[in-house]
Amino acid sequence: MTxxxxxxxxxxxxxxxxxxxxxxxxxxxPRALRPHVAVFYAFARAIDDIADNSALAPEDKIARLDAFxxxxxxxxxxxxxxxxxxxxxxxxxxxxxxxxxxDLVSAFKQDAxxxxxxxxxxxxxxxxxxxxxxxxxxxxxxxxxxxxxxxxDALCNALQVINHxxxxxxxxxxxxxVYIPEDYLRAEGLGVEILAERQGGPAFRRVLDRCLAELEPxxxxxxxxxxxLKSRRLALESGAIVSLADRIAARLAKEDPIAxxxxxxxxxxxxxxxxxxxxxxLRRAA
Numbered sequence: 001m002t003x004x005x006x007x008x009x010x011x012x013x014x015x016x017x018x019x020x021x022x023x024x025x026x027x028x029x030p031r032a033l034r035p036h037v038a039v040f041y042a043f044a045r046a047i048d049d050i051a052d053n054s055a056l057a058p059e060d061k062i063a064r065l066d067a068f069x070x071x072x073x074x075x076x077x078x079x080x081x082x083x084x085x086x087x088x089x090x091x092x093x094x095x096x097x098x099x100x101x102x103d104l105v106s107a108f109k110q111d112a113x114x115x116x117x118x119x120x121x122x123x124x125x126x127x128x129x130x131x132x133x134x135x136x137x138x139x140x141x142x143x144x145x146x147x148x149x150x151x152x153d154a155l156c157n158a159l160q161v162i163n164h165x166x167x168x169x170x171x172x173x174x175x176x177x178v179y180i181p182e183d184y185l186r187a188e189g190l191g192v193e194i195l196a197e198r199q200g201g202p203a204f205r206r207v208l209d210r211c212l213a214e215l216e217p218x219x220x221x222x223x224x225x226x227x228x229l230k231s232r233r234l235a236l237e238s239g240a241i242v243s244l245a246d247r248i249a250a251r252l253a254k255e256d257p258i259a260x261x262x263x264x265x266x267x268x269x270x271x272x273x274x275x276x277x278x279x280x281x282l283r284r285a286a
Contacts, residue, residue, distance in 0.1 A: 009064050009080035010046050011053040028237040028277070033141055036090045040137055043072070043087040044104055051108035054175055061112035069105040072098055096140045100133035115177045116192070120214050123164075123181055124157060131160035142231040155222035155238065158245050161215055162252070165208065169195050169258045184210050200258040212253055219245060226280040235284060236277050243276025244269065 029037060050056070050064045070076035071084025072091070091098055107130035117123045135152035139145075164171070164179035171177045172195035185191060188203040200208070219242075226239035247264065255262045264272060 009050075009067055010083070011049050011056065011064075012046070026237060026240075028233055028240065030142075030231070030233050036094055036141055037138070039083075039086050039090045040101075040134075043068075043083045043101060044134070046083045047105055047108050051111040052175060058112045062109050065105050065109050065112070069102055072101045072105075094141060096137065100137040100140070103129045103133040111177070115175070117179055117181055119181045119183050120211075123161070123179060126179075127157040127160045128153065131156040138234065139229075142229070142234045144229055144231065144234070148225070148228050151221050151223075151225035151228065152238075154218045155225050155242060155245065158215055158218045158222050158249075159241070161211065161218075162245060162248050165211060165252055166248070166257055166262055170261070172196065180207060180211065195258060197258060200256045204258065205256070208252065208257070212249060215249060219249065226276075227283055232284070236280050239280025240273035240276040243272050243279065247272045 047065055047068050050061055050068075053061070056064075067076060067081060068084045071081040072087050074088055077085060087101060088098070090096075091101070107126055110126060110129075117126065132149075132153040133156075135156040136149055139148060139152055161179075168178070168180055171179065172192060178192045178195065180192075180195075182192075184207045185194070188207050190203055190207065194200060194204050222245065223242055226235045226242060229235040229238060244264070247268075248262065251262050251264075
């Protein structure tokens with residue numbers, strides 16, 4: 001690091017697990033594994049905050065993210081890299097590869113320099129590095145099979161796309177990022193400027209419906225995950241998240257995320273998650 005004091009590498013946003021759309025390391029997971037999940041979340045939160053800091057220049061973000069990647073690989077240590085070092089120690093204890101963390105860094109480096117996605121394929125490529133590694137890490141932590149990565153990838157990618165649709169107006173306003181495929185917008189005669197309007201209108205509704213139609217087979221694959229996992233607790237956590245994803249996707253099919261963020265209230269969140277847990281218990285028993 002040449003231009004950044006190591007002690008100032010992080011740019012915390014103040015967000016925590018309680019601010020996320022979906023459960024992070026909830027009580028459903030085995031108690032012994034929750035500290036490792038917390039370390040992973042802290043690492044991911046730190047690098048995400050760097051990528052989302054609108055006050056940093058792209059090259060500054062990449063330099064900080066490079067330092068975190070070297071830290072988790074064990075190639076660099078020092079003040080400011082405590083979360084990377086904690087992550088490395090956790091990976092060494094659990095025998096999990098550094099690849100999942102490095103994939104996240106790769107995605108967030110991309111966020112530093114890329115603000116538009118030409119098509120659905122580009123978006124999913126990003127999700128494969130910004131979201132899928134989270135599920136793969138959790139599967140590895142629970143000793144699950146790599147053969148079950150596909151439904152895990154599908155669930156994580158679905159969550160990421162749902163989050164992008166929920167936050168489409170805010171991402172454009174604060175970070176000048178648009179994750180909605182540009183070719184979908186162009187097909188309806190729209191530009192990204194629609195995201196600055198007070199409401200989307202019929203043309204944007206068709207764009208949103210097209211995104212949700214692409215998402216449906218991803219959600220279908222994701223629904224397999226709670227049924228194939230060996231860990232009952234991880235299956236229940238996954239079932240809760242699948243239920244939440246389905247509920248928010250259904251809301252997005254009816255509501256306009258430009259007019260206001262589409263999200264569940266705390267009671268609806270809890271009820272939907274509980275329903276997912278109950279459905280998972282019944283399906284696994286059957």
